[in-house]
Amino acid sequence: MFFLADMLNKKLHLPKPGEALPGRAKPIATASRHAVLKQPLKSSAPDGFGTIYFGMGCFWGAERLFWQTPGVWLTASGYQGGITPNPTYQETVTGLTGHVEVVKVIFDPARVSLSELLKIFWESHDPTQGMRQGNDVGTTYRSAVYATTEAQLAEVHASRDAYQAALSRAGHDRITTEIAMAPEFYYAEDYHQQYLHKNPNGYCGLRGTGVACAVPAQAAG
Numbered sequence: 001m002f003f004l005a006d007m008l009n010k011k012l013h014l015p016k017p018g019e020a021l022p023g024r025a026k027p028i029a030t031a032s033r034h035a036v037l038k039q040p041l042k043s044s045a046p047d048g049f050g051t052i053y054f055g056m057g058c059f060w061g062a063e064r065l066f067w068q069t070p071g072v073w074l075t076a077s078g079y080q081g082g083i084t085p086n087p088t089y090q091e092t093v094t095g096l097t098g099h100v101e102v103v104k105v106i107f108d109p110a111r112v113s114l115s116e117l118l119k120i121f122w123e124s125h126d127p128t129q130g131m132r133q134g135n136d137v138g139t140t141y142r143s144a145v146y147a148t149t150e151a152q153l154a155e156v157h158a159s160r161d162a163y164q165a166a167l168s169r170a171g172h173d174r175i176t177t178e179i180a181m182a183p184e185f186y187y188a189e190d191y192h193q194q195y196l197h198k199n200p201n202g203y204c205g206l207r208g209t210g211v212a213c214a215v216p217a218q219a220a221g
Contacts, residue, residue: 011095055144057133061204071112
């Protein structure tokens with residue numbers, strides 16, 4: 001029982017640098033091409049396109065949500081926000097790497113705005129749950145948004161504040177979403193990429209609060 005309690009405690013608290021797994025110098029193997037959108041998985045964003053990263057629980061359902069969004073040019077599942085370099089899935093779920101499961105989203109702002117993507121993000125999961133998302137428990141399932149520009153970061157904060165007001169009116173707790181400039185992104189293994197395209201009946205843990213997110217005026221357009 002002590003062992004189980006100790007493991008659960010590790011999964012609910014971010015590790016300190018001296019506690020994290022060592023990882024490796026080289027990236028782990030992943031897919032070469034997006035199974036749905038057909039772009040090379042590690043493509044850079046075309047000129048004028050935006051890149052942002054969303055953590056909203058298990059990345060399988062989250063990635064499908066965004067690749068199905070018109071205007072999204074490329075998605076990829078991966079790990080971000082931790083200490084261990086080039087982690088594996090088996091390492092992240094121990095809670096000893098500090099990473100969160102995220103989806104990298106490259107989008108065409110002429111077709112889908114960042115505010116629209118943020119609305120999808122806030123409404124499609126429960127951002128008040130701390131180190132969990134529904135039945136998925138642990139630091140890897142925490143809510144997170146990692147921006148790639150200062151303008152994006154300001155827009156994320158504005159959308160968070162607007163959604164917090166809506167959640168509070170509905171009686172929900174405070175948002176626990178981690179918001180920061182994007183740290184290094186590590187691609188997840190091949191089998192995680194576009195998982196629900198390859199396994200249509202696979203697990204999807206996305207569950208929203210049912211509270212609508214109004215886009216702040218300063219984030220519109």
